Each structure stands twice: as structure tokens, then as C-alpha cells.
Amino acid sequence: xxxxxxxxxxxxxxxxxxxxxxxxxxxxxxxxxxxxxxxxxxxxxxxxxxxxxxxxxxxxxxxxxxxxxxxxxxxxxxxxxxxxxxxxxxxxxxxxxxxxxxxxxxxxxxxxxxxxxxxxxxxxxxxxxxxxxxxxxxxxxxxxxxxxxxxxxxxxxxxxxxxxxxxxxxxxxxxxxxxxxxxxxxxxxxxxxxxxxxxxxxxxxxxxxxxxxxxxxxxxxxxxxxxxxxxxxxxxxxxxxxxxxxxxxxxxxxxxxxxxxxxxxxxxxxxxxxxxxxxxxxxxxxxx
Amino acid sequence: xxxxxxxxxxxxxxxxxxxxxxxxxxxxxxxxxxxxxxxxxxxxxxxxxxxxxxxxxxxxxxxxxxxxxxxxxxxxxxxxxxxxxxxxxxxxxxxxxxxxxxxxxxxxxxxxxxxxxxxxxxxxxxxxxxxxxxxxxxxxxxxxxxxxxxxxxxxxxxxxxxxxxxxxxxxxx
Numbered sequence: 493x494x495x496x497x498x499x500x501x502x503x504x505x506x507x508x509x510x511x512x513x514x515x516x517x518x519x520x521x522x523x524x525x526x527x528x529x530x531x532x533x534x535x536x537x538x539x540x541x542x543x544x545x546x547x548x549x550x551x552x553x554x555x556x557x558x559x560x561x562x563x564x565x566x567x568x569x570x571x572x573x574x575x576x577x578x579x580x581x582x583x584x585x586x587x588x589x590x591x592x593x594x595x596x597x598x599x600x601x602x603x604x605x606x607x608x609x610x611x612x613x614x615x616x617x618x619x620x621x622x623x624x625x626x627x628x629x630x631x632x633x634x635x636x637x638x639x640x641x642x643x644x645x646x647x648x649x650x651x652x653x654x655x656x657x658x659x660x661x662x663x664x665x666x667x668x669x670x671x672x673x674x675x676x677x678x679x680x681x682x683x684x685x686x687x688x689x690x691x692x693x694x695x696x697x698x699x700x701x702x703x704x705x706x707x708x709x710x711x712x713x714x715x716x717x718x719x720x721x722x723x724x725x726x727x728x729x730x731x732x733x734x735x736x737x738x739x740x741x742x743x744x745x746x747x748x749x750x751x752x753x754x755x756x757x758x759x760x761x762x763x764x765x766x767x768x769x770x771x772x773x774x775x776x777x778x779x780x
Numbered sequence: 781x782x783x784x785x786x787x788x789x790x791x792x793x794x795x796x797x798x799x800x801x802x803x804x805x806x807x808x809x810x811x812x813x814x815x816x817x818x819x820x821x822x823x824x825x826x827x828x829x830x831x832x833x834x835x836x837x838x839x840x841x842x843x844x845x846x847x848x849x850x851x852x853x854x855x856x857x858x859x860x861x862x863x864x865x866x867x868x869x870x871x872x873x874x875x876x877x878x879x880x881x882x883x884x885x886x887x888x889x890x891x892x893x894x895x896x897x898x899x900x901x902x903x904x905x906x907x908x909x910x911x912x913x914x915x916x917x918x919x920x921x922x923x924x925x926x927x928x929x930x931x932x933x934x935x936x937x938x939x940x941x942x943x944x945x946x947x948x949x950x951x952x953x
Contacts, residue, residue: 512831513830513831513834513863516830516831516835517834517859517863520834520835520837520838520855520859521856521859521860523838523855524838524841524852524853524855524856524859524911525852525856526852527842527845527851527852527855528851528852528856529852530851530852531851531852532850532852532853534914535852535911535914538914538915539914
């Protein structure tokens with residue numbers, strides 16, 4: 493042991509010796525209290541009652557602290573629950589609006605045009621509008637009667653075409669996809685073309701291949717042509733906002749303001765032709 | 781040293797015998813019971829080591845507990861009083877008191893000694909009833925018991941001191 497350590501130990505011992513009576517005092521008091529509680533029922537019961545009360549208070553404080561600490565988890569659970577309820581509320585409001593409100597001209601037109609077609613409501617699970625080739629996933633699949641090549645519409649116009657399905661989900665190729673080519677026409681005329689998206693603004697698409705002699709004006713309504721079983725004829729698509737020459741100069745290229753803002757879309761309907769199966773079987777028969 | 785020890789032991793036995801045979805049977809008005817064994821600590825000279833004070837106090841209190849069937853009460857109260865005795869003695873001792881002052885009426889004078897005795901008895905009685913009642917549910921009864929026991933114990937202790945005046949001149953406690 494070094495001299496420094498020896499001096500420290502000596503100092504400690506001197507300190508203990510100087511205050512040893514305090515130690516003795518504490519020991520004797522503890523012995524007295526042990527005797528007091530051991531052999532006196534009254535003091536023991538008072539002591540236990542007081543101790544129980546104190547422990548109860550401490551436990552209550554501990555519970556409060558633990559509860560406060562667990563508020564984060566509770567908050568997360570509440571947030572999840574809130575999201576679920578908001579989704580339910582939105583769905584119910586959508587259904588309520590569909591059942592009660594005075595429908596607009598376009599919607600009334602839709603309803604009229606959709607006669608002969610089943611509409612299967614669906615919620616959008618994932619959606620994107622920022623890519624060149626966007627896709628939408630909906631929460632309906634083959635188990636709900638959804639098949640590829642079915643049209644998808646919303647209350648404000650067409651959305652796209654079912655591209656791929658699984659049991660409970662389906663991927664939709666929306667208008668905002670470079671591979672989307674939907675046959676459309678101008679309302680009130682028989683001129684038609686194909687609607688394409690140039691990958692720029694999600695609210696604007698291009699209607700190509702309109703003949704040069706067609707009489708077109710800005711503000712004309714673009715609607716589905718009905719040249720397939722995907723969409724019935726006359727479904728609103730958008731309005732013409734600009735008229736340009738086509739790339740080859742043989743026709744017009746129309747800039748169309750889409751009626752459906754896909755970036756804000758939450759609920760859609762899948763269009764199912766009432767005689768889809770019959771039509772499909774007929775088409776299969778003529779296939780080589 | 782042996783004589784001092786035997787003398788203190790004798791005082792202890794006498795006080796415990798008095799407690800057991802006499803004062804444990806006297807309960808004035810149902811509240812006051814003299815507890816004169818605290819006198820043992822009042823006798824201790826100024827230069828008594830603290831550890832001796834504590835051990836004598838604890839032993840005296842424990843002996844009183846045995847004869848009074850109050851285990852731990854007297855021992856705890858006497859230990860507290862023993863711890864405070866040197867401080868109380870310094871507080872009430874006369875000026876120029878010797879380092880080995882023996883607390884007594886003769887050496888301290890009547891007034892200082894009575895103040896010293898009153899402080900010692902009051903502290904002891906307070907600690908005693910605090911341990912005995914162990915709560916403040918019956919505050920009025922507790923206060924009555926404390927005050928009356930304090931007065932009776934002080935009176936008995938002063939009487940013992942008055943009786944001791946002659947013998948203390950022959951030997952040191």
C-alpha cells in the first residue's frame with residue numbers, strides 16, 4: 493500500500509471513530525424500533541398501515557409515470573385507429589353522396605350511359621402520378637369479379653383499364669401511362685382518335701389522329717367512343733383546351749384537360765359489361 | 781472506573797425497581813405516569829463519552845421496557861435522550877463550568893439545573909409518547925398524557941436530585 497493510500501485509510505478510520513456514536517445511535521434506534529414493531533401489535537399495525545399507504549402512493553405515482561411513458565404507443569394506436577375511422581367515414585360519405593345528392597349533368601349522363609353495365613365500387617390502395625408509366629392498385633380482384641381489360645371510372649370521368657388482377661387486388665393502367673391508348677371521340681360528332689399521355693402534366697392528355705376536316709373547337713367535350721367492350725360510349729373524359737397540328741401534319745392533335753384529377757382520386761368503380769361472359773365466349777369462338 | 785460503573789448500575793437498578801414497584805401502578809387521572817428512569821441520564825457527567833451515554837440509555841430504557849411491558853418504547857426514547865444529553869448540558873451549564881461537570885443542583889445552581897432537567901424530561905417524554913402513540917389520531921389525549929407525565933416525571937426527578945445532594949459529595953458518578 494502506498495503512503496498516500498495509507499494516509500487516506502487512516503483519515504477514513506479517524507472519521508469513522510469521530511462519528512462512531514452516530515452509527516451506534518442508529519443501530520440502537522433500529523434495535524428499539526425492531527422491538528417496538530415485533531412485540532407491540534398496535535405500533536406494528538399503524539406502521540404497516542402507514543407503510544401500505546406510502547407504498548400505495550408510490551405505486552400510484554409509478555403507474556402515472558409508466559402511463560405517461562406509454563402515451564407514445566397509445567398515441568400510435570390512436571393514430572392508426574383514427575386513420576381507419578377516417579377511411580370508413582370517407583367511404584360512407586361517398587356512398588351517402590351517391591345516394592342522396594343532386595347529381596351533376598355529367599354524373600347523370602354517366603348513370604344513363606352505364607345502363608347495361610355493372611359498376612363495382614373499389615378503393616384505391618396505391619396511386620402515383622409522377623412517373624412516366626403510372627399504375628393504380630385497387631382493393632378488388634378476381635374474387636370480386638374483376639378481370640383484366642375492364643374499364644375503371646370515377647364520378648368525374650374515366651380513370652383507366654384493369655391491367656392485371658390477383659384474388660383481392662387489381663392493378664389499373666390509368667390514363668397517365670405511356671402505354672394507355674383509349675379510343676375517344678368528340679361529343680356530338682363521329683370523329684374519334686386515341687387518347688395518350690405525354691408524361692408531363694397529370695391533368696392534361698393528348699387526343700391524336702383527328703382528321704383534318706373535322707370541325708373542332710376549344711371547349712369541345714371529349715368522351716369515350718364505345719368502340720370496345722371496355723367502356724360504354726359517351727363517358728366523359730375531358731375538354732379540349734388547345735388544337736395543334738399532328739406530327740405528320742395530316743391531322744389534328746388536341747390537348748385535353750382531363751375531367752379526373754388522378755392525384756386526388758380515392759374511390760373508383762370498375763365497369764363490368766352485363767353480358768361480358770357471353771361476349772367473351774363469342775370472341776373466343778372466332779379466334780383462330 | 782469500576783466504581784463509577786457499579787454506581788451507575790446501582791442507580792439503574794434502583795430506578796427500574798422504583799418504576800416497576802411504584803410508578804407503574806400510579807396513573808394520575810388516567811394520564812400521568814412517572815417515568816423517572818430518565819434520571820439515570822441526567823446524572824451523567826459532562827465528560828462521559830457518547831457511546832457510554834448511548835449504551836446506558838439504551839440499557840436503562842430496555843430494562844424499563846421489560847418491567848413495563850413496552851418493548852422498544854423506553855429503549856428508543858432513552859437512546860434519543862442520551863444522544864442529546866451533552867448538547868442540553870452544554871446549553872444550560874453555568875459559565876466557567878469545569879470540563880467534568882456533574883449535573884446537579886449543587887454544582888449548576890437551582891435555575892440552570894431545573895432548566896436542564898426540564899429539557900431532558902421533556903425530550904424524553906416527547907420521544908416516549910411519540911413511539912407509544914405512533915400516530916396523531918388522538919392528539920388531545922396525547923398532549924394531556926405528555927404534559928402530565930412530563931410534570932410528574934420532572935417532579936420525581938427533582939425530588940430524587942434533592943435526595944441525592946448529600947451522597948454526591950462523596951463520590952463521582
